[in-house]
Amino acid sequence: MESLVEQMHRFFDPKSVAVVGASRKITKAGHVIFKNFADNKRRGIFRGELYPVNPHEEFILAFRCYPSITEIIGEVELVIIVVPAKVVPQIMREAAVKGVKAAVIISAGFSEIGNHKLEEQVTTIAKEAGIRVLGPNCLGVYDSHTGVDMLFLPETKVLTTGDEVVATPRPMAGHMAVVTQSGAFGASALDYLAGKQLGVSKFVSFGNKSDIDESEMLSYLLHDEKTWVILMYAESVEAGREFMEVAREITKKKPIVALKVGKTNAGARAALSHTGAIAGSDSIYNAAFTQVGVVRAGDMEEFFDTGKALALQPPAVGNNIAVVTDAGGPAIMAVDECELKGIKVKEFSAETVQKFEELKRDGTIPSFATNLNPLDLTGSATSEMFEQGTRIVLDDPEVHGVIVIGLHHVPALEEDFVDRIADLSKSYSKPVVACDIGETEMALYIRSRFDKFGIPAYTTPEDAARAMAALVNYGLHLKRSGSFEQYLESFQKRVKT
Amino acid sequence: MESLVEQMHRFFDPKSVAVVGASRKITKAGHVIFKNFADNKRRGIFRGELYPVNPHEEFILAFRCYPSITEIIGEVELVIIVVPAKVVPQIMREAAVKGVKAAVIISAGFSEIGNHKLEEQVTTIAKEAGIRVLGPNCLGVYDSHTGVDMLFLPETKVLTTGDEVVATPRPMAGHMAVVTQSGAFGASALDYLAGKQLGVSKFVSFGNKSDIDESEMLSYLLHDEKTWVILMYAESVEAGREFMEVAREITKKKPIVALKVGKTNAGARAALSHTGAIAGSDSIYNAAFTQVGVVRAGDMEEFFDTGKALALQPPAVGNNIAVVTDAGGPAIMAVDECELKGIKVKEFSAETVQKFEELKRDGTIPSFATNLNPLDLTGSATSEMFEQGTRIVLDDPEVHGVIVIGLHHVPALEEDFVDRIADLSKSYSKPVVACDIGETEMALYIRSRFDKFGIPAYTTPEDAARAMAALVNYGLHLKRSGSFEQYLESFQKRVKT
Numbered sequence: 001m002e003s004l005v006e007q008m009h010r011f012f013d014p015k016s017v018a019v020v021g022a023s024r025k026i027t028k029a030g031h032v033i034f035k036n037f038a039d040n041k042r043r044g045i046f047r048g049e050l051y052p053v054n055p056h057e058e059f060i061l062a063f064r065c066y067p068s069i070t071e072i073i074g075e076v077e078l079v080i081i082v083v084p085a086k087v088v089p090q091i092m093r094e095a096a097v098k099g100v101k102a103a104v105i106i107s108a109g110f111s112e113i114g115n116h117k118l119e120e121q122v123t124t125i126a127k128e129a130g131i132r133v134l135g136p137n138c139l140g141v142y143d144s145h146t147g148v149d150m151l152f153l154p155e156t157k158v159l160t161t162g163d164e165v166v167a168t169p170r171p172m173a174g175h176m177a178v179v180t181q182s183g184a185f186g187a188s189a190l191d192y193l194a195g196k197q198l199g200v201s202k203f204v205s206f207g208n209k210s211d212i213d214e215s216e217m218l219s220y221l222l223h224d225e226k227t228w229v230i231l232m233y234a235e236s237v238e239a240g241r242e243f244m245e246v247a248r249e250i251t252k253k254k255p256i257v258a259l260k261v262g263k264t265n266a267g268a269r270a271a272l273s274h275t276g277a278i279a280g281s282d283s284i285y286n287a288a289f290t291q292v293g294v295v296r297a298g299d300m301e302e303f304f305d306t307g308k309a310l311a312l313q314p315p316a317v318g319n320n321i322a323v324v325t326d327a328g329g330p331a332i333m334a335v336d337e338c339e340l341k342g343i344k345v346k347e348f349s350a351e352t353v354q355k356f357e358e359l360k361r362d363g364t365i366p367s368f369a370t371n372l373n374p375l376d377l378t379g380s381a382t383s384e385m386f387e388q389g390t391r392i393v394l395d396d397p398e399v400h401g402v403i404v405i406g407l408h409h410v411p412a413l414e415e416d417f418v419d420r421i422a423d424l425s426k427s428y429s430k431p432v433v434a435c436d437i438g439e440t441e442m443a444l445y446i447r448s449r450f451d452k453f454g455i456p457a458y459t460t461p462e463d464a465a466r467a468m469a470a471l472v473n474y475g476l477h478l479k480r481s482g483s484f485e486q487y488l489e490s491f492q493k494r495v496k497t
Numbered sequence: 498m499e500s501l502v503e504q505m506h507r508f509f510d511p512k513s514v515a516v517v518g519a520s521r522k523i524t525k526a527g528h529v530i531f532k533n534f535a536d537n538k539r540r541g542i543f544r545g546e547l548y549p550v551n552p553h554e555e556f557i558l559a560f561r562c563y564p565s566i567t568e569i570i571g572e573v574e575l576v577i578i579v580v581p582a583k584v585v586p587q588i589m590r591e592a593a594v595k596g597v598k599a600a601v602i603i604s605a606g607f608s609e610i611g612n613h614k615l616e617e618q619v620t621t622i623a624k625e626a627g628i629r630v631l632g633p634n635c636l637g638v639y640d641s642h643t644g645v646d647m648l649f650l651p652e653t654k655v656l657t658t659g660d661e662v663v664a665t666p667r668p669m670a671g672h673m674a675v676v677t678q679s680g681a682f683g684a685s686a687l688d689y690l691a692g693k694q695l696g697v698s699k700f701v702s703f704g705n706k707s708d709i710d711e712s713e714m715l716s717y718l719l720h721d722e723k724t725w726v727i728l729m730y731a732e733s734v735e736a737g738r739e740f741m742e743v744a745r746e747i748t749k750k751k752p753i754v755a756l757k758v759g760k761t762n763a764g765a766r767a768a769l770s771h772t773g774a775i776a777g778s779d780s781i782y783n784a785a786f787t788q789v790g791v792v793r794a795g796d797m798e799e800f801f802d803t804g805k806a807l808a809l810q811p812p813a814v815g816n817n818i819a820v821v822t823d824a825g826g827p828a829i830m831a832v833d834e835c836e837l838k839g840i841k842v843k844e845f846s847a848e849t850v851q852k853f854e855e856l857k858r859d860g861t862i863p864s865f866a867t868n869l870n871p872l873d874l875t876g877s878a879t880s881e882m883f884e885q886g887t888r889i890v891l892d893d894p895e896v897h898g899v900i901v902i903g904l905h906h907v908p909a910l911e912e913d914f915v916d917r918i919a920d921l922s923k924s925y926s927k928p929v930v931a932c933d934i935g936e937t938e939m940a941l942y943i944r945s946r947f948d949k950f951g952i953p954a955y956t957t958p959e960d961a962a963r964a965m966a967a968l969v970n971y972g973l974h975l976k977r978s979g980s981f982e983q984y985l986e987s988f989q990k991r992v993k994t
Contacts, residue, residue, distance in 0.1 A: 027908070108876075113865035153906045157939055160913060165938035168906045182826025184876065187906040188934030192956075195936020235829065261826065266842040267833035273867040274825035299959040300830060300934070301798075328771035329679025329758065332732065333797060336764035345763040368610035370770040379605075379681065409650045409665045409684040411524070416657060437685030437797070439692020441662035442654055459689075462796040 007132050008212075008220035010102035012202060013146045014078035015048050018069050018100075020091050021082035021107075022052030022060050029106060029152035030082040033140075034060060036149035046147030049074055069094045078102045080140065080150055085109030088136070089121050096129030104150060105136035111208050112137050123210045138207025139183040142190070144173035144200055145226055153187050167191075174199010175228035176307045177221050179214060181206050181235050182274075189233070189304075197448065198308055201226040213238050215246045222250045228494065229311045230256045231303060235271040237285075244292050251293035252483040253490070255310040255474050258294050259303040260285050293477035295470050302466050308456045309467035313431040314491050315475030317484065318400035320344045321468055322393040323374035325405040326381035326413060330437060330461045331374040334403050337465035343472050348373045352396045356389070364388055379410045383417035390421055394428045401431040401471060403464050404455075408442045418446060422453035429488060431471040433457070435464040454495065504629050505709075505717035507599035509699060510643045511575035512545050515566050515597075517588050518579035518604075519549030519557050526603060526649035527579040530637075531557060533646035543644030546571055566591045575599045577637065577647055582606030585633070586618050593626030601647060602633035608705050609634050620707045635704025636680040639687070641670035641697055642723055650684050664688075671696010672725035673804045674718050676711060678703050678732050679771075686730070686801075694945065695805055698723040710735050712743045719747045725991065726808045727753045728800060732768040734782075741789050748790030749980040750987070752807040752971050755791050756800040757782050790974035792967050799963050805953045806964035810928040811988050812972030814981065815897035817841045818965055819890040820871035822902040823878035823910060827934060827958045828871040831900050834962035840969050845870045849893045853886070861885055876907045880914035887918055891925045898928040898968060900961050901952075905939045915943060919950030926985060928968040930954070932961035951992065 017037060021030035038061045040046035051074075052060040055067040066072050069079060069091070079095050081088055085107050095103055103126065110119040119136065126133045134140060140150030149170070157167040171193040178193070178200055180186040186205040193200055201224065204217055214232060221227045230250070237243050237260075247256055262271035263282045289296045295310070297303035321343050325331040335345045348356075348371065356371035365385045370376045375393060377385045386406060393402055402425075406417055418434075425432045434457040436446040443459075450457035458464040478484040514534060518527035535558045537543035548571075549557040552564040563569050566576060566588070576592050578585055582604050592600055600623065607616040616633065623630045631637060637647030646667070654664040668690040675690070675697055677683040683702040690697055698721065701714055711729060718724045727747070734740050734757075744753055759768035760779045786793045792807070794800035818840050822828040832842045845853075845868065853868035862882045867873045872890060874882045883903060890896055899922075903914055915931075922929040931954040933943040940956075947954035955961040975981040 029908075109865075152908075154908055157905070157911075159942070160911065165942060167937075167939040169937045180826075182824070184824030184904055184906070185826035185934075188824065188827065188904050191906065191935030191937055191940055195940070233826065235826065259830075261829040261833055263833045264836035266836045267829050269844075269869070270820075270825075270829045270832045270842070270871055273869055274829060274873065299834070300827075300957040301959070323767075327679070327681030327685065328767075329677075329682035329730065329732065330685065330797075332758040332764050332767045332771060335767045336758055336760045337796070339761035339763045345767075347766075368606075372766070372770055374767055376771065407681055407685050408654070409681070409688065411526075411649075411651055414657065415654075437682075438688030440664075440666045440688055442664040443688055443692070445656070445662060460797040462798070 004216060004219055005223050007102070008216065010077045011104065011134055011141050012143045012148055014102070014148070016051070016075050016077045017048055018051040018053050018072060018076045018079045019082065020053040020069060020079055022054050022065065024057060024060055032152040032154065033080060033082060033106070033150050036151065038063060040147030040149060051076065069098045069100065072098070076100050078104070081105045081107060082152070083107060085115065085118060085136070089118070089125060092122055092125040092131070095131060096125060100131055102132050104134045104138070104140045106138060106140055106150065106152065108137040110136045110210070119208065119210050126211060133211035135207040136210060139186050139205035142170065142203040144171070169194035171198060171200040173201070175201050175226060175311050176231055177202045177224070177227040177229070178231045179204050179206070179217055180233040181209070182233060183207065185233050192304060196304065197451070198304065209238065215239055215243045218250055218256065219246050222253060228254060229307050230254060231307045232256060233259045235262050235274065240288065244288055247294050248292040251477065252481055253487065256294045257297055257303060257306045257310065258289055259297050259300065293474070293481060295474055301463065305458060305463050305467050306470040309433060309471055310474060312454045312456045313433065313471055314429050314488055315478055315484070316401040316431050316472040317475055317479070319472045319476065320346050320398055321401045321403060321472070322348070322396070322399045323403045323405060324386065324390050324393055325374050326377045326379060326410050327405055327407040328376050330405050330407065330435070331376060334405060334435070334461035334465045335374065337462040338469065341466065341469035343469050345373055346398070349396060349398055352392060355392045359388055380412060381410055382412045383414050383420055386417040387420040387424060391424055394424065394430055399430070401468055403468055404432060404434045405461055405464065406434065406436060406446070408436055408438070408446050415446060415449065418449045418453065422450070422455055425455065429492070431468065433464050433467050435459070435461050501713060501716055502720050504599070505713065507574045508601065508631055508638050509640045509645055511599070511645070513548070513572050513574045514545055515548040515550050515569060515573045515576045516579065517550040517566060517576055519551050519562065521554055521557050529649040529651065530577060530579060530603070530647050533648065535560060537644030537646060548573065566595045566597065569595065573597050575601070578602045578604060579649070580604060582612065582615060582633070586615070586622060589619055589622040589628070592628060593622060597628055599629050601631045601635070601637045603635060603637055603647065603649065605634040607633045607707070616705065616707050623708060630708035632704040633707060636683050636702035639667065639700040641668070666691035668695060668697040670698070672698050672723060672808050673728055674699045674721070674724040674726070675728045676701050676703070676714055677730040678706070679730060680704065682730050689801060693801065694948070695801065706735065712736055712740045715747055715753065716743050719751060725751060726804050727751060728804045729753060730756045732759050732771065737785065741785055744791050745789040748974065749978055750984065753791045754794055754800060754803045754807065755786055756794050756797065790971070790978060792971055798960065802955060802960050802964050803967040806930060806967055807971060809951045809953045810930065810968055811926050811985055812975055812981070813897040813928050813969040814972055814976070816969045816973065817843050817895055818898045818900060818969070819845070819893070819896040820900045820902060821883065821887050821890055822871050823874045823876060823907050824902055824904040825873050827902050827904065827932070828873060831902060831932070831958035831962045832871065834959040835966065838963060838966035840966050842870055843895070846893060846895055849889060852889045856885055877909060878907055879909045880911050880917055883914040884917040884921060888921055891921065891927055896927070898965055900965055901929060901931045902958055902961065903931065903933060903943070905933055905935070905943050912943060912946065915946045915950065919947070919952055922952065926989070928965065930961050930964050932956070932958050
């Protein structure tokens with residue numbers, strides 16, 4: 001029998017694809033999806049065979065069009081269905097005849113609006129024919145590496161002024177997989193990730209989960225080498241026991257970050273009317289996630305911030321963090337947030353303080369720098385001070401991670417403090433995250449330079465603290481599950497390549 | 498005797514200024530500050546007399562330089578002192594002889610590094626001479642309307658590549674006053690506000706608060722017509738009783754948003770070593786702020802987000818909120834956050850639901866839209882649907898505010914939904930806030946268009962919900978203090994002009 005990985009692989013790297021409902025009308029979803037594939041095939045990114053299916057057309061974008069799947073001569077591994085809901089059962093029957101093994105049903109109009117019978121009809125056909133189904137009512141799959149792109153939302157829009165602007169961009173290739181129950185959230189996530197220059201390996205929008213659910217998708221992503229971190233948006237998690245078993249295995253090797261919504265009574269009611277999801281008690285989700293090592297994000301921003309931290313930095317081996325800064329106030333904000341998240345910012349050891357005092361005596365750092373944790377280099381800070389101070393902190397065996405809050409505004413600080421800290425951190429296996437505040441040129445430059453060198457950088461001290469908390473909590477879970485060393489080894493191997 | 502307002506006014510709109518420690522060396526703070534004033538005087542923004550004071554120079558930037566304050570012939574209302582700490586007492590004595598009434602001591606090296614005696618010496622001289630003092634160890638004042646600009650942090654920096662980039666920008670003129678104990682936070686706030694295009698009326702960095710403290714500054718800002726909202730960053734609040742009395746009066750007329758750090762034990766310890774601030778029990782601060790109507794922000798982002806909301810929108814008269822959306826998932830995130838903040842998102846009344854059902858029957862909104870609150874117009878949403886739906890929601894007397902989550906990604910939605918909602922909201926006195934998710938062109942366009950029309954727009958559903966929570970909580974405080982109607986009237990008057 002086929003493995004789950006083989007089954008799932010067809011959705012992400014099919015040897016042949018038929019788009020049923022492909023269209024020449026550019027406003028149609030069937031046009032956008034077919035064009036995505038056709039463009040990627042021309043560019044050599046998508047390497048599979050491609051077939052448009054539409055009984056009313058002869059050619060679409062210079063591809064010969066077929067009246068039905070069964071008329072296609074070659075093999076069809078995957079069908080993408082973009083026709084009205086009521087026609088879908090007929091298409092699925094044809095797919096069964098053709099021997100198709102994977103179907104993505106983009107079309108809406110099933111259980112999400114109460115048409116449970118129609119959805120059952122489709123799943124029954126699929127089950128009998130051995131067709132795995134993603135959807136219905138979903139955005140499908142986007143894979144940055146294989147050129148599979150089922151996103152039908154317009155990549156650009158034309159404003160009333162006549163200007164064409166980017167509306168739903170594709171993020172750059174990277175190592176975060178995004179798995180979402182909500183298509184709308186998924187679309188906006190792509191926009192957010194693209195703008196923040198966060199790289200994505202695979203994007204999957206589930207919709208109604210009539211067949212494939214998050215547990216199977218997660219199992220598949222465990223085996224995907226391009227995926228280092230899994231970001232999962234969910235309104236409900238079906239098959240809780242199965243999910244927990246799967247998640248428990250995955251989190252030994254890859255972090256899963258969950259944005260589980262419907263936390264409150266009113267939110268759960270909204271989720272129920274949105275996807276029919278029975279959200280269940282939030283405290284049960286919390287307990288379950290903690291038990292199996294899923295990192296839960298408090299809100300949307302923390303969701304992506306955490307993903308970035310886990311993709312770029314190793315987990316922490318303990319829960320005591322140091323803050324190195326040139327900005328006393330923002331450092332306090334980070335310390336507050338650490339402690340609120342259960343992370344310690346203990347006073348430095350006498351030995352470490354002694355080292356700072358030596359730096360003061362030889363004039364390397366200002367005599368009035370405070371050095372109990374945070375290490376505050378003050379507005380006189382230079383790159384040299386940041387490097388020396390951070391080195392001492394990283395050398396302290398009681399410090400398990402470092403938050404660098406290097407506000408660029410102070411007069412003597414040059415941008416090479418970023419390079420120095422990045423270089424330095426390579427000699428340690430402790431996580432380092434950074435913060436610079438501001439939204440104009442220099443702040444954007446500093447943050448993206450940190451990111452480029454693999455130190456995740458954030459806009460606010462609290463965001464940086466939350467990211468560090470995730471690295472601590474994931475590290476503690478790895479230790480509890482006896483997989484810390486193994487994870488660290490594979491982490492270090494992959495960031496080197 | 499002079500009123501407090503008259504005393505404070507000298508710091509923001511002085512008829513004459515002497516910069517002691519003005520310098521020709523461009524790396525010196527004394528150069529930057531003097532140049533700010535000289536430039537603004539040439540541009541006609543700063544209209545006072547300007548005197549550089551430095552015994553070693555004859556001219557600075559073509560201004561005739563004086564060896565000491567006492568040599569200046571005309572009156573000197575304000576001195577700005579940028580000389581080493583140990584020289585400051587002598588300068589203050591000269592200021593006393595000259596009859597100066599206001600001094601900003603930018604210089605550091607006083608109580609913040611343990612030199613309490615030196616600071617006492619300065620305050621004693623000032624008190625005897627009737628000189629009000631801002632600082633020491635501060636960034637001083639920036640006033641977007643009068644051209645007073647004491648910020649010595651470099652507006653641009655030159656990278657090692659040779660490129661000159663904006664490092665510490667000045668935000669645009671507007672109606673938020675920023676009052677900060679931390680200079681570093683202040684500098685980064687300017688950068689953040691400039692980049693987010695949030696307008697600032699006055700910026701004040703206090704430093705050590707040797708004389709003027711937040712209570713006096715707040716009292717002054719109450720009378721400043723350009724200031725609609727006061728944002729206050731604090732590590733400690735001295736003279737608690739006085740602060741509460743002042744804040745109680747101000748919040749009847751202007752919102753105060755507080756970012757009070759040092760919330761946790763470790764944070765309080767960090768604050769102690771930063772500014773010597775004894776943070777005190779956080780729960781006492783919470784109780785005090787609530788009692789006098791100060792809106793407390795949970796973190797840095799909420800601080801600015803809340804300020805924007807209170808500057809642009811009226812407070813809510815009750816605590817039940819509606820969500821109108823085209824994106825089910827993100828709407829749940831907003832509902833969750835509302836409920837976590839103590840705000841209700843109750844099911845719509847039968848009458849309101851009836852109106853939606855009529856829109857469904859006549860085909861104005863999709864038959865499968867969910868309409869219990871949130872109103873979810875689904876991925877089929879158009880501008881027309883947003884307008885009609887929002888109108889019905891605003892007409893519902895049980896709804897006290899509306900969060901519009903209009904993700905631009907859905908195919909048929911055009912950007913004029915922003916204009917329509919903005920126009921519509923003008924006929925109601927209920928607060929409206931908006932969210933669009935994304936960081937690329939269209940998202941930035943939609944959010945800044947909302948902002949431009951006075952609807953504060955946010956990047957995440959949770960941010961929008963937190964902003965709405967502030968509008969609700971401030972509204973409830975105004976009602977409790979019997980000042981809701983009066984505030985609403987003056988709010989409506991000022992947004993019209």
